[in-house]
Amino acid sequence: MRHTPHYILDDEVELRRLVRENPWCTIVSATSEHGLVASHYPFLLDEEAEQLTLLSHVGRPDETLHELGDHEVLVIVKGPHGYISPSWYEPGDIIPTWNHVTAHLYGTPQILSDDQNLRVLSRLTDHFEQHVVEPRGLHLDAEYSRRVARGTVGLRLTIDRVDARAKLSQNKPQPVARRIIDELEGDGPYAQSELAREMRRVHDPRDP
Template identity: 35%
Template sequence: MYIPKMNALAEMDDILAFIDRFSFGILISTSSGRVIGTHIPMLANNDAEQLKLHTHIALANPQWKDIEGQEVLVIFTEPHAYISPTNYIKEESVPTWNYMAVHLYGHVSILHETDQIADVMRRTMVKYEPTYYEKWLELPTDFKQRMLKGIVTFEVAVTEVQGKAKLSQNKSQEEIHHIIQDLHASSLASDSLLAEYMERYARKEH
């Protein structure tokens, strides 16, 4: 990912928080010489020194068949918005797009042990709907086993982390203020969310 120095999202605490909040990522690998991707929820172990991701895909999804040992790319991205040049002081300005994204590179290992698979499923349910996990525990064992046999679970051992926060850092404080106001006035929830991140990182820099 192209990351100008001013746009670098470098603090691991920020990156881990971003992954946790926007955990529906894109897993990109290759199969038969072709690049393929799957949109799936990801769980991070939140260990900055040995970061690992855990996830699962459907057994019917052929992406898993060639993925063992591959270096893959996982992309997390969410708040983004069009930025109008009307927010700038200079008339000779052009539109742009502000956004945040995290790219993780790593190597894949398919999990085969029943307890490993069950743990990933437990963590997934507890994260997204803990009350359902309590119900899951009470479901018949044969049903749960059938469901688990229909998925492939794996781990991504992260080898490289890239974080980017393109938040108008090259603009004046007055212009950033105008952009934030414009985004908050938008009817799009994602615009307001981006404005919140702009406010947060503007405070960090001053």
């Protein structure tokens, strides 16, 4: 990402929150055979690991396509984002921008055993099913779940380096930032309530 020091996000607590709230991520590999390869999968934090660590799986044959375990990969976590109109700025300011919260996370994946992969798949399912009225889990048919899991490969990714940004109009005066938040919370064509919430965390921590 563009080097913008005043937007750098290096707070691990905030990085963990970003992953928790935005689990659908992009994994990118620079492979020896296929060049750049990108896929999209849900990722969870390994809450038991001290270092920032992600858990996920890929469907076969993505593990060979990405050459997982052979080299570093990039996982892109994309949080709330949206267009910021210069009409929300002071008169005479005509340059628009795009606010966003984005993290690039790098590491070399560890390929999980079949049993470990099944546990990760169960955690993924249980994590998302907890919000439905009648949740279903892989434990309801353990043998069938084990057979289906053979079509996937689990991975654990310990993050070695991070390049993250929270670009949330920190370069604007507070009255302008508040106006942007109001517009994002409104009913206009570029309303984006989740982005407004992120901006409030920066510009008015008392009102998240």
